[in-house]
Amino acid sequence: MNDYFGGYLPLILKGMILTIEVALLSLFFAVILGMLTASARLYGGPISKFIATLYTTVIRGIPDLVLMMLIFFGGQILVNNLGEKFGWSYIDIDPFIAGIITIGFIFGAYMGETFRGAIMAVSKGQIEAGHAYGMTGLQVFLHITFPAMIRHALPGFFNNWLVLVKTTALVSVIGLEDMVFNAKVAGDTLRQPFTFYVLVGALFLIITAVSDLAMQWLERRYTKHEKALS
Amino acid sequence: MDFSIIIDNLPLLFKGLGLTLQLLAISLTVGFFLSIPLAIMAASKNTWLRTPVKIFIYIFRGTPLLIQIFIIYYGLAQFEWLRESSLWLIFKEAYWCAIIAFSLNTAAYTAEIFRGAILQTPKGELEAAEACGMNRWDQYRHVILPSALRRSIPMYGNEVIFMLHATVLAGVITLVDLFGAAKIINSRYYAPFESFISVGLFYLALTFTIVFAFKLLEGHFLKHLKR
Known part of the structure; x- marks a missing residue:
């Protein structure tokens, strides 16, 4: 296996693992932020509603790379300034953390919109039935609204995930050694940039294809009752 | 924060804005005209027409x-053969490479949008066209495409914003678009917030x-669908 791609295949696969790590951790962060934003926009007071709306609008209006640079370079200045004040030694902002925070932050806005739409699509009757049984607001959310919204949220969630995976390629621009970065290293060393970028493109297609299968499985799981009813 | 840096560098930023708009306009135009035949092929019942376009769309939508x-x-x-051919005059320029990549990419996404809209053309419209004795070409020209393109306007608006x-990726391959201008200002003054x-x-x-x-366009072209 080591002979393929001039011995650089392990480096690329190592980068692929990092890409997947960044993608999954950002997804986790994005889902939490998305739930918070959706809840704030649907159930919050005027201030939290305003903040959540501002967040989703501004983030979706600015290119991801601009935000990533802002958080990566800006975060470094903030940390340096804080460090001077509190007398810490010099701290380098880790591109891994900066990447996850930025991507999570961006997709939190998209997830928020997806979840908001999904919650609004849950039929009123189900929620009223919950209240009629004497459930508290939280119980209704946990046992009725949440499970029912997952089904409505799945297609949008999956779409966001596919876009998120492709966005992780940008972390190579801030110096994180993901598979795009490693493809550049290998391609420049062997003078075969085409070979390695095409290889990485193919690996992205594999991630997409595997996600597709997972999505089909999830959809079958969460729409079972619809088939039983019809 | 010192925003006087930005005021001093406004000419650079406006130059960047010009390039951003230029790249956007050219790629969207080329992509749009490529996407229409691609969408018709992708919506076709003929496997030989459909499969190659489907593969093109899958690859361009599935990779960053x-x-x-x-x-x-x-x-x-x-x-080496490419570097020695006259095509190299185009492919050595970051500007043309950006335009080629953006155009092909938006062509793939737009073709997918139009394909969906073509397939969802209401049956009645198709039957009416056939009843009028239109051939395939006239059906596309006078009925299917005008109807499908109108219904695609909201989705196409998202694609334009996406593009x-x-x-910004032009700024990654050394061009000075808006993002490239910000990168220059940041590295010259170490001012990430301002830039x-x-x-x-x-x-x-x-x-x-x-x-x-696009709200205006929707209001104009989709009036008949509003309730």
Whole structure:
């Protein structure tokens, strides 16, 4: 296996693992932020509603790379300034953390919109039935609204995930050694940039294809009752 | 924060804005005209027409645009025959590579949007066209395409915003678009907040303008669908 791609295949696969790590951790962060934003926009007071709306609008209006640079370079200045004040030694902002925070932050806005739409699509009757049984607001959310919204949220969630995976390629621009970065290293060393970028493109297609299968499985799981009813 | 840096560098930013808009306009135009035949082929019942287009769409939608641009700008230099041919005059320029990558990418996404709209053309409209004795070509020209393109306007608006945001990748391959200008200002003064926040505001303003323009277009072209 080591002979393929001039011995650089392990480096690329190592980068692929990092890409997947960044993608999954950002997804986790994005889902939490998305739930918070959706809840704030649907159930919050005027201030939290305003903040959540501002967040989703501004983030979706600015290119991801601009935000990533802002958080990566800006975060470094903030940390340096804080460090001077509190007398810490010099701290380098880790591109891994900066990447996850930025991507999570961006997709939190998209997830928020997806979840908001999904919650609004849950039929009123189900929620009223919950209240009629004497459930508290939280119980209704946990046992009725949440499970029912997952089904409505799945297609949008999956779409966001596919876009998120492709966005992780940008972390190579801030110096994180993901598979795009490693493809550049290998391609420049062997003078075969085409070979390695095409290889990485193919690996992205594999991630997409595997996600597709997972999505089909999830959809079958969460729409079972619809088939039983019809 | 010292925003006087930005005021001093406004000419650079406006030059960047010019390039961003130019890249966006050219790629959207080329992509749009490529996407229509592609969408018709992708919606076709003929496997030989459909499959190659489907593969093209799958590859361009399934891989990051950054990789596509790297393959075209850095990757193609691997081939000596290309470097020695006259095509190299085009492929050695970051500007043309960006336009080629953006155009092909938006063509794939737009073709997918139009394909969906073509397949969802109401049966009645098709039957009416056939009842009028139209041949396949006239059906497409006078009924299917006008109807499908109108219904695609909201989705196409999202694609235009997506492309606006994607043009920052031109700044990654050394061009001085809005993002490239911000990178220059940041590295010259080490002022990430000032530079990236101000170009962020430029992009935000452009995004809102596009959203507004598409609202107007929808109001004009989709009036008959409003209830």
